[in-house]
Amino acid sequence: MAVVQLGSCGGCQLSLLDLGERFLEIMESYSMEYFLMIKEADAPPEVDIALVEGTVRHARHLAMARMTRERANLLVALGTCSVFGGVQGLCNAHGEGRWEESLSRAGAGEDIPMFTRRVMPLDAYVSVDFRLPGCPVPAELLWSFLQQVGEGGRPARETATVCAECPRTGRGEGGGPHRFIEEDSRPGTCFLEQGYLCLGPLTRDGCASRCPGSWDYPCRGCRGPSDGALAFQQLDPLRESLRRLSRSTGEKEEKVVELFMDAPQAFFMFSLAEPTFRGRRRGGTSGLVFRI
Amino acid sequence: MVTHSLARVFGEAYLKVEVDEEGRPVVGLASHGYRGFELWCRGAHGEFLPDLLSRRCGVDSVYHRMGACIALERALGVEIPEGAKKARELLLACQLFRRHSLTMTLHVLPDLLFPASDPGLRNLVGLFRVDRDVVGRMMALNAWGESALRRIAGRAVHPVLPVPGGLTAYPEEEALIGLRNSLPEVMGLARETSRLVRMLLRRNEDLVGELGKTPATPLAAATPPFGESWGGIRMAGERGGVGEVQEEDLLERVEMVSWRDSLLEVCRLPGQESGVLTGPLSRVNLTGSYGSELADTELEELRKTWGFPLRGMLLSHALRLAEMIMALERIDQLLAEAASWSGGETRRVIPPGIGAAWAALEGAEGLHLYRVEVEGGHISEVGYLSPLHWNLPGLLEVVQEEAQRAVGDVSEARQLGRLGVAIRCYAPCFFCASG
Numbered sequence: 001m002a003v004v005q006l007g008s009c010g011g012c013q014l015s016l017l018d019l020g021e022r023f024l025e026i027m028e029s030y031s032m033e034y035f036l037m038i039k040e041a042d043a044p045p046e047v048d049i050a051l052v053e054g055t056v057r058h059a060r061h062l063a064m065a066r067m068t069r070e071r072a073n074l075l076v077a078l079g080t081c082s083v084f085g086g087v088q089g090l091c092n093a094h095g096e097g098r099w100e101e102s103l104s105r106a107g108a109g110e111d112i113p114m115f116t117r118r119v120m121p122l123d124a125y126v127s128v129d130f131r132l133p134g135c136p137v138p139a140e141l142l143w144s145f146l147q148q149v150g151e152g153g154r155p156a157r158e159t160a161t162v163c164a165e166c167p168r169t170g171r172g173e174g175g176g177p178h179r180f181i182e183e184d185s186r187p188g189t190c191f192l193e194q195g196y197l198c199l200g201p202l203t204r205d206g207c208a209s210r211c212p213g214s215w216d217y218p219c220r221g222c223r224g225p226s227d228g229a230l231a232f233q234q235l236d237p238l239r240e241s242l243r244r245l246s247r248s249t250g251e252k253e254e255k256v257v258e259l260f261m262d263a264p265q266a267f268f269m270f271s272l273a274e275p276t277f278r279g280r281r282r283g284g285t286s287g288l289v290f291r292i
Numbered sequence: 293m294v295t296h297s298l299a300r301v302f303g304e305a306y307l308k309v310e311v312d313e314e315g316r317p318v319v320g321l322a323s324h325g326y327r328g329f330e331l332w333c334r335g336a337h338g339e340f341l342p343d344l345l346s347r348r349c350g351v352d353s354v355y356h357r358m359g360a361c362i363a364l365e366r367a368l369g370v371e372i373p374e375g376a377k378k379a380r381e382l383l384l385a386c387q388l389f390r391r392h393s394l395t396m397t398l399h400v401l402p403d404l405l406f407p408a409s410d411p412g413l414r415n416l417v418g419l420f421r422v423d424r425d426v427v428g429r430m431m432a433l434n435a436w437g438e439s440a441l442r443r444i445a446g447r448a449v450h451p452v453l454p455v456p457g458g459l460t461a462y463p464e465e466e467a468l469i470g471l472r473n474s475l476p477e478v479m480g481l482a483r484e485t486s487r488l489v490r491m492l493l494r495r496n497e498d499l500v501g502e503l504g505k506t507p508a509t510p511l512a513a514a515t516p517p518f519g520e521s522w523g524g525i526r527m528a529g530e531r532g533g534v535g536e537v538q539e540e541d542l543l544e545r546v547e548m549v550s551w552r553d554s555l556l557e558v559c560r561l562p563g564q565e566s567g568v569l570t571g572p573l574s575r576v577n578l579t580g581s582y583g584s585e586l587a588d589t590e591l592e593e594l595r596k597t598w599g600f601p602l603r604g605m606l607l608s609h610a611l612r613l614a615e616m617i618m619a620l621e622r623i624d625q626l627l628a629e630a631a632s633w634s635g636g637e638t639r640r641v642i643p644p645g646i647g648a649a650w651a652a653l654e655g656a657e658g659l660h661l662y663r664v665e666v667e668g669g670h671i672s673e674v675g676y677l678s679p680l681h682w683n684l685p686g687l688l689e690v691v692q693e694e695a696q697r698a699v700g701d702v703s704e705a706r707q708l709g710r711l712g713v714a715i716r717c718y719a720p721c722f723f724c725a726s727g
Contacts (some may be wrong), residue, residue, distance in 0.1 A: 007327055010302055010723050011350025011449040017398070018448060020435040024420070024428060032417045038398050039415035040299040040712075058324060087347045090332035102331040106726075107550025107557055112324050136350060136449045179669065181339040181456045181642045210446050216638075217452045217460045220343050262670060265336040269343065 001026075001051070002034035002044040003078075004068050006061040006122075007088060008054025011136035012079035013037050016051070022143055029150050046071045049149060051078040055088050055273070056125050058113040069126040074149065076130045078142075082122045083133040084224045085273020089119045092272050093264040095290045117292055119273040130155070133204065135222035135270060141206050161226045162200035162219045165209035166190075176249040177259050180218055191218045192241075195249045197266060202229040202237045221270050230276050238267040239283025264288045300399045300415060301715065302351050303722025308553075309695050309711070317695035319688055321715075322554035325726040333674045338364050338456055338642065341664070341671055346450045348676070349723035351394060353450045354387035354441070355655045356724075359676075363664035364456045366649035370642050376458035378633035382626045383445055383453060384518045384653075389619040390437030390448065391656035392572075392612040395719045396485070397434045400609050403713050404492040407499060411709055433485060433616070436478040440623070443467040458639030468634065472627040479586075479620050486590055486613035493610055494597065502697070503714055504605030504690040508567035510574035511682060516583075517575065517615070517654045518622060525652065525659065526578055527561075527568075539650050542661075546677070551684065555726055559681040567686040570658025570679045571718070572611035577601040587618035605690060605717035615656070644669030655679060657719050680718070680725035687718045 003013060017023055017038075026032075034044040044050060044064075050072035056062050069075055080086040091099060096117060103115065122128055132145060148155040168190045176183075176195020185191060191198035191212060198218035200209070204226040211217040221237065228235045246253045260266045268285055271277065277285040298305045304325035310318045333344050341364060346357040358380060365372060372380075402414045412418055420427045438448040444463040445451035453459055493500055509529030513519065514536060525537040537545050547560045561568060580600070582588050591614055598607060626633075648665040658679030665673035680687075694714045 005304065007304075007325060008723075009347050009350040009353070011347075011353065014350050014394075014449050017394075017431075017434070018438045020431060020438070021428070024424060024431070027417065027420050028424075035417070036297060036299045037302065038300060039417045040411045042297075057327065060324065087332075087344060088327050090344075091328050094328075094331055098331060099328065102328050103326065103555070105330075106326050106555045108326075108555055109550070109553060111322075111553040112555060115326075135347065136447075179337055179339050179644075181639075182644060182669065183641060184639075187461075211452050215446050215452050215460045217455065220340070222343075222450070262336045262340070264332075265340045265344065269340065 001030035001032050001049050002047045002068065002072065003032075003037070004034065004044060004050055004052045004064060005036060006052065006054030006065060006082070007057035008079070008081050010037065010053070012053045012134070015134075015136040015139050015142055018139055019143055026146060044068050044071055047073070049074045049076065051076045052082055052122060053078045055081045055085055055119055056116060056122065057088070057119070058115045060113045062116075062125060065122065065126050074129045075126065076132060077122045077128045078132050079137050080133045080135040080222060080224045080270050083131045084271045085119045085121050086135060086270050089271065089273025090264055090269070091119050092289045096292070120275070121273060124275070133224035134206065138207055157206075159227050160205045161228070162203045162205055162207065162209050162212070162223070164205050165213065166200055167209070167213050172248055174248075174250055177245045177251065177256050179259070185216070187216055192244045193248050195245065197241060197245065197260070199237060199241065199267070201244065202226055202235060202240055225271050225274065230274070233280055233283070236277065236280055236283030237271070238263065241267055298715065300712065301720055301722065302349070303720075303724070303726065305720070305722045307691070307711065307715070311699060315699060317692065317699055319692045319695050320553055321556070321684070321688060321691070322551070323556050323722045323726045324554070325722055326555040327727060329676070329727040330674055333671055336671050338666055338669050338671060341674070342455060343452075345662075345674070345676070348727050349721060350449045351721060352391065352655060352660075352724055354383060354445075355653050355660050357451070358384065358454050359651050359653050359660050359662040360664070361454045361456045362651035362653070363649055363662040364642065364666065366651060367647035367664050367666045368642050368645045369647065370457055370640055372458040372640060373637040375462065375633040375636045376638060378626060378629070379444075379459050379462060380454055381518045382623060383441070383451075385619045385622045385626070386437065386440040386444060388517060388656050389616050389623075390434065390441055392616050393433040393437045395656070396609065396612055397430045399716050399719065400612075401430055403716060404489065404496065404609065407496055407709070407713065411712070414709065432481055433478070436474065436481075439474075440471055443471050455639060457642045458637070461638060462634045465634070468627055468630050472624070475620060475624055479617070482613060482616050482620060483586070486610070486617065489610050489613055490593060490597070493606060496606070499713070500598070500604045500606045503694070504686070504717055505603045506567060506686070506689060507603070508569035508686050509561075510577050511568050511570050511659060512575045512578050513652045513654045513659055515652070515654070517618070519654065523652070528578060542650060556684060557681055558684045559677055560685075567689060568682045569686050570682045571608060571656075572615055573602060573605065573608040574658060575654070576611055576614075582614065582618045584618050584621040586621055587614045590614040590617055605714070608717055612656075648673075657721060658682060660724075676727060678721065678724040680720045680722070683718050683720065687715065687720060690714045690717070
């Protein structure tokens with residue numbers, strides 16, 4: 001096994017380590033050949049399976065992604081950054097000028113590697129055999145996946161949405177739309193029905209709906225868009241969220257959208273880099289992404 | 293001499309050591325893991341800032357989320373409920389434990405156990421091939437830290453418990469009871485590991501004596517390690533203390549310098565030659581005590597052997613264990629009082645407004661500083677200084693010294709080994725430093 005890190009926060013690598021005793025079982029089943037967070041190595045060797053965390057942000061990442069692809073029998077995109085671009089995709093809302101200015105402020109000299117003009121999911125650069133989204137990837141899903149692959153299986157999972165697992169029900173009392181930190185929400189009642197933005201209906205399940213269900217916090221979409229949101233234009237995160245908020249608040253969609261001057265972060269915090277959303281005429285990211 | 297992707301650190305970095313014509317090593321450390329957080333957090337509503345900044349670093353996500361919340365609250369003048377303060381303190385104590393345990397398990401213990409062995413063995417994977425049980429015991433501390441964060445905040449990486457204005461919800465009573473019941477066992481394990489680390493340091497006395505003994509100016513927040521508001525920053529050291537730095541003059545005091553061939557930046561203080569140090573060694577050399585019984589007992593043992601103030605960067609690893617024990621003691625206190633703070637008001641609303649503020653948090657590796665400017669509830673500017681921004685000059689000084697010793701050493705493995713040990717003394721996080 002190889003665990004490869006591109007532009008990322010390391011959270012998905014921690015998910016692997018946080019398996020605890022089960023991580024030791026993985027080390028017994030697989031020979032851990034490359035995992036820079038825990039061992040020295042020059043480059044990924046030939047491996048059965050490579051878990052690739054993060055996005056390709058510059059030339060070194062691209063070279064590493066290609067080398068890993070050549071040497072791995074199975075390549076797994078690990079985490080939402082790798083599968084959909086993740087929060088780093090928010091860069092795409094800005095033009096090259098601002099990005100270069102930002103790089104310059106961070107001290108970029110001539111010797112830094114060339115940065116990509118746009119953040120894309122890993123499968124825009126190399127072919128990917130499996131996708132395990134999540135920010136970070138849920139440990140239980142990762143464990144189940146590795147077990148099945150270890151036994152020679154090719155795991156597939158029918159996905160639902162976060163709402164499918166969410167215990168919040170009921171109707172709000174109208175009013176809104178609201179910003180979460182500017183108002184008190186009612187526990188146990190659906191956030192959208194109360195006029196708060198929640199991406200639960202557009203986000204894939206697998207997280208046990210912990211944020212809205214157990215922590216009284218609206219879904220931000222960190223597991224990435226659901227299959228439905230990717231496949232059907234009418235389930236686009238922007239369009240469908242506005243439709244639902246309009247229904248629950250009694251306000252017109254044109255009025256609701258005025259509250260969200262920060263549409264890239266609000267509706268596509270983890271998926272602005274997902275190419276599927278770019279071509280949509282209503283909703284989608286076409287109006288939010290800077291055109292190269 | 294050596295060009296290598298750094299292993300057993302958090303984040304993406306490259307070490308380059310070149311030897312000039314006169315045989316002197318020239319050390320360079322570069323990180324290109326820039327992702328542009330300061331750029332694309334702008335324009336977001338304040339409610340999203342903790343979710344966004346948390347993604348700067350998975351390892352320290354609790355600090356980043358909390359820092360974003362505190363900066364926003366200070367910018368808009370919101371005081372959070374008392375119970376929420378306690379719950380946040382509990383979360384910070386668990387994060388301190390977890391962060392140190394990760395560093396110890398993944399990066400440090402293999403170095404201390406087998407300092408002179410082949411790098412192929414001197415890591416978790418190599419050790420596992422030799423003795424699974426040893427690795428299992430090493431990982432037990434991290435497993436407890438992970439489970440503690442999961443019990444009180446739902447997950448260990450990118451938890452959503454702190455929100456601007458307070459908390460999303462109080463941890464369930466059952467989770468708090470479970471956590472408290474697990475404390476005696478983990479305390480025993482932490483103290484046993486602490487004894488082991490002290491013994492290993494004595495065994496590596498030469499290395500402790502050689503590595504990073506240059507006196508530096510320590511820097512730490514004036515608030516206790518689990519404090520979560522601005523209380524000024526204290527500084528002192530042989531190279532000239534500069535007293536307490538207050539919020540209003542912080543920007544004037546601190547100068548940011550771009551590091552060559554890299555996207556790392558360095559914090560400098562005018563009047564200081566170099567070597568501003570943050571983290572466990574810095575904290576204890578400023579305070580002289582942890583203020584909790586068992587942690588101070590650990591410190592006393594170290595004082596007996598190594599004197600005070602503590603010199604030698606390797607000793608920071610022993611202090612990690614002392615701080616883990618201090619965290620456990622504080623967790624125990626907070627859990628004992630949980631009935632008095634848990635279950636009340638969770639958060640206060642934050643009205644849209646205009647403001648700007650700093651927030652300071654003492655993380656495991658030192659000061660995290662966050663600056664936020666808000667306008668109409670939306671973020672107009674965000675800035676962040678990581679522990680590594682302060683530590684980088686000192687770190688490179690130590691690496692330079694080690695490289696000087698390594699010139700002429702015939703064993704490349706040994707050269708690499710000692711340079712790696714020197715870097716890991718600072719437990720640098722390039723995820724945090726290269727946003």
